[in-house]
Structures are given as C-alpha cells and as structure tokens.
Amino acid sequence: MIEEIKELLRFKDLLKQLVIRDLKVRYKNSVLGFFWSLLNPLVQVATITIVVKYIMRLDIANYSAYLLVGYLPWVFFQMALLDSSQVILMHRDLIRKVYFPRELLPLSAVIANLIHFILALVVFFVYLLVYRIFLHGAPIMASVAWLPILILLQTLLLTGLTFVVSCMNVFFEDTKYLLTVLLNVLFYLTPVMYVSELVYTRLPHAHQGLLFKLYLLMPLNMLTEAYRKTLLPAFHGVMGGVPIESVPLDYMMLAVCAAICIISAIGGYAYFNARKWVFAERI
C-alpha cells in the first residue's frame, strides 16, 4: 500500500486536473454556477423546517440552523457516494486507453464534493452571523475549532465507502440503484431532520444508555451529532408538551467514530487496489 500511495503522489497534478474538470463541467454554461448547487439544499431545508416545525411540532428555537448543520454534511455524503458510483464508467475511455492510478477517480469525486461542502459551510457561517447580528441568534462558539477534524473524519469515511461503491459498480451495475434506495433509507435514520435526543428518549429504559451508544456507533450518526454540537450551542426543545434537553457531546464515542473512519479509508483502499487493474477489461 505504501508503493501505491507513492505512485498516487506522483500523479497529484492529475488529481487536481480531475477535480478542476469536474467542477468546470458541472458549472459550464450556467451563469449562477455554484448558487444552483446551493439552491437545492436551501429549498429542502425550508421545506423540512415547515413540515417539522409547524406540522409535526418539534419546537426548537432556531430549528433551521440545527437542521442545516446536519443537512450540509448529509449532502456531502450523498453526493460523493452517488458521483463515485458512476465515476469509473464515466471514464471508461481513459481507463481502457491510458495508465494512471485508478484510485484518483473516486478520490476526485470525494474532493470535488468536499469543495462544495466547504463553500456551503462558508454560506452557513454567513447565515449564522447575520442571524446573530440582526436577530440575536446563536453565538459562534469556540468549539468551531473541531470543524476541520470533523471534516477530515467524514472525508476519510467517504473515501473508504466511495472506493467500495465505485469498484462494486463495475462488477454489478445494480449497485447504483441499490445505493439510491439505501441512501433514501439512511436519510431518515440519520439525525438530520430530528435531533438524536429524541431517539434517546424513545429507547427502552432498561438499556437506554447502551442502545444509544450502539446508535452512535453508526459513523454518520456520530458525525452529525458532532457537527451539531460543536457548531451550535445546546438547544432547548419541546415536543408534544414534553421538554427535550440537549445532551453534551460524547467524546468517547467520537474517538470510536474516528477509528471507524480511519479503518474505512484503509479497508476501502485495500478492497479497491485488489480489483482496480481488472476495470480496463470489464468496462
């Protein structure tokens, strides 16, 4: 694996070109460029806010901020996986004709989406500032310093998953359909629309603590939790007349999550490397 990484570094300019190309092609011929990619999450967030806050009556002050802070990482997760499922087939010509480290393709899908994510976070912070200044909203907290670490962990997790997904789709073209279904389910299982404290209160009391730890063992659940609790202050909510109190971040589980993300990256890379030279014969 060390040799493979060395070879990868030799081709770092190709990675840069792949990412630039991805971004250019995506926004070619559209004047609003980046803002189109932002419009979709913003409309989604507005819709979910109306449904959850006014129809389902989960009453959390400044709910859309808590939603957005979970939704932006979700979009990163979803888009990187969907893009990577197609990335090998999209570069069929290149793979069949030229040598280069194949892993650059899924990596470029992750990095292009990471750049979107970071730009979206910038917009998110502008929103927080505006809210803070004009509407006395939540202050920006010192724990924002965690953000680079959380982004790194999510990127590692995604790198591993995209290696597996991009590779599987070469051998089983149903992978992309299966992935769409799984992502749809996962969106509701991840505490994006709701807060994990709500899950906690619904767990059977006998093993509440243990079951909740199991719930946080899902790396995306833990990461969503961590984004929410480091970027925004503790919330006070009410649902159906019952108060919901914010629980502090479980650093122990965050460490476990970090380990899972690292294992994901290494394991995914090993899986991909074992199969990457067969792509040229299969596609």
Added chain:
Amino acid sequence: MKPVIELIDITKVFDLVHHKQTTLKAAILSFKRIPPQKLLAIKDLNLSVPQGEALAIVGKNGSGKSTLLRIIGRVYKPTSGTLTVDGRMSTMLDLGAGFHPDLTGRENIFFNAAVMGLSTAQVRDKIDQIIDFSELNSFIDTPVRTYSAGMLMRLGFAIAVETDPDILLIDEVLAVGDAAFQEKCYDRIDEFKTAGKTIVFVTHDLDAARAVATRTIWFDKGEIRADGNTQEVIDSYLTTVPAHHYQEKNQ
C-alpha cells in the same frame, strides 16, 4: 544497448464476461456458477526493446497486437510474467481518449498531459509548442466536441510527442490525419529516433512500417511469428495475406 522495455514470460488470459451475469440478482441467484470462458490472448511472450528502437507490430485483427501494446502501456496487468519499463511513456492508443467533449482544446491539453504524468507547471512551459504543432490555434479555445476526427488526432499526437517522453506507444491512429500532417508526424518520429528515443507502434499500414520501423514483429495468435528486419518480416507476413487484398489497398 540496454533494453528500455522488457517483457519476460508474459501471458495474458481474459475472462470472457457474459453480460447477463453481471447483475447482482444473477450473482445471488445463480447457484451453479458457470465457469467464465477463458481467452488466451498472449502466450509466454519474451520481448526486449533496446533504447532508440522503432518497433512496428503487424498482424491480423484479433492477433493480440493491441493487447500487447496495452500491456506495455500498463493498461492491462499481465496474468503472469514481468514487465519492466524504464522511462516516461506517452501513449496514443485511441483518438481523443480522455478528452472531455465539453472542455476546450486548451483545457484538455492540461488534463491529458497530467494523465501522462506531467505537472501543471511542465504543461504550462510546453503548451505553446503543443498548440503550434497541432495547428489548431484558432480552435484551441472551443469545446472539443466540435472537433473533427483529424483535429482530435492532431491534438492527441501533439500532446503525445511535445511532452517529450522517453517512450512513445501508438496504436493505429495516424491514418486519420491528412497527407501533410502525416508527413509532419513522420518527420517528428524521425527526430524522435535520432534523439535516441524509443517508439512502439501497431499498424496495418505496411508502408508506414517500412518507412519508420527499425525492427518489426509479426504477431499471430498471441505469439511472435517473426521478428527482425522490417522488410523480411513484412514479406513473410504478406505471404499469408491474399495478394489481391493487399494490391487493392495499395492502389
């Protein structure tokens, strides 16, 4: 001279994939696995190409020529055997492989040169030479999807040669250019040879092989049938090709 390309006991076996089997459903439901059919494309091949040689590979369709070129170009991994390549390689295995239709010629130059292992800074130094050689000055900032086959070939060849590789691999693509540009390509290939660089190319154009190659191999059913002096190898190859066919092609 020391070999820059060396193949030792190279064998390549392909699994013929039946398309019905590649769905997940089929993989789960097919209890009795049909063993994949094997295709032996290259058998125990030993080949050593010294520095400065221009090697032509001739042979019938399906003889394994292109597979051999792709193994040298590290697109395919051999099933067994070892390949050593010493030096930076430029490959031109297809027209416009790796060009993105929506990006301009200039943007595609940066991308394609990066595929060949060049850094962005190196490309910046060479981009004017590449554009000049391709003679596409007035089209270089239009999307590649508007290019003709000849223009794609010119751009591809310009990138392949002007990035100054040690080894050049070409698979039957020069035929697309017009006579004047072909002439220019052959001149460039001559310069390449005098500079002591190595060229390996697959061709059906036997005149091109005669003009360029310092050595020719005749590849047949995954094996070298003849190897050596270009004229002699081509003559013996022609004895297996129906005479009228070749004359027709020559007219």
